[in-house]
Amino acid sequence: MNLSFGVYGGYVWSAVGLFVFVTLVNLWAARAAYSRARERASRANANNSEPRSP
């Protein structure tokens, strides 16, 4: 298996590394947005279901 790709190794690995990094950041950001929204919705629902004082 040739891992160096000759004189172009730096270019190939930079491009592939960046692609993998941005893809993983995308996944992390989407999951973080969902967790945040879920937490806020849970809090909002907890506040709504609390008994109100007369």
Place this chain on the structure above:
Amino acid sequence: MSWQGLKLWFHSLASPPHLYRFAATIEPWLAWPAWILLGIGLYAGLFIAPADYQQGDAFRIIYVHVPSAWLSMAGYAALAVASAIGLIWRIKLAHWVAHAAAPIGASFTFLALVTGSIWGKPMWGAWWVWDARLTSELVLLFLFLGYMALAQAFDDPRKGDRAAALLAVVGVVNLPIIKFSVDWWSTLHQPATIAKFGKPSISWDMLWPLLAVWLGATLLFAALTLLRTRAIILERERSQSWVAEALR
């Protein structure tokens, strides 16, 4: 399923609770094949596909550049279609799907520009040229960023939805410019290699890993858009009673 049943099912997707549950069901079926295809495609592209007779190993950048460029345009087309549906039929969920797709589309546009630049340096001798294809792709990135900024620029989120949707629909004019720029003008960027109606000018040994990465990245785009759409639904509908049930 009958035609009437299909129509009913499609209309039911305009209901936030229904889309929220539908997205949760379908998401893993998109995400897992996406990761597997991306893994296989990248491995085969880097280590199995033969080197190009002219470009040598530098050609392997195609396995990340072309899927990114495809998703930048397909992502924008999806965003524009969703925006048009939101504007014409006033379906708020369509705007939310467009909001969900925007940051993912922007990130792939960024990837297309940067990986293209990394490929351009050894092949053209320059990181960047003001070529029609590169410039129109850069305009696409600005359209994505403008869309996201405009959607957040209003106190009333519905106004933001409509203003951003209008920009998205107008911006569609850039897509044929990107696609045909290499035919209309004399550009440094090469013309179509794969998306030809005749025989693609790339051998099968090199093509199949590219198709695997392309399909994997497309499925991942869809899975991430659905996840972000679910987040937006929860944000906007959090005071609704169905959300409490869905979160249990």
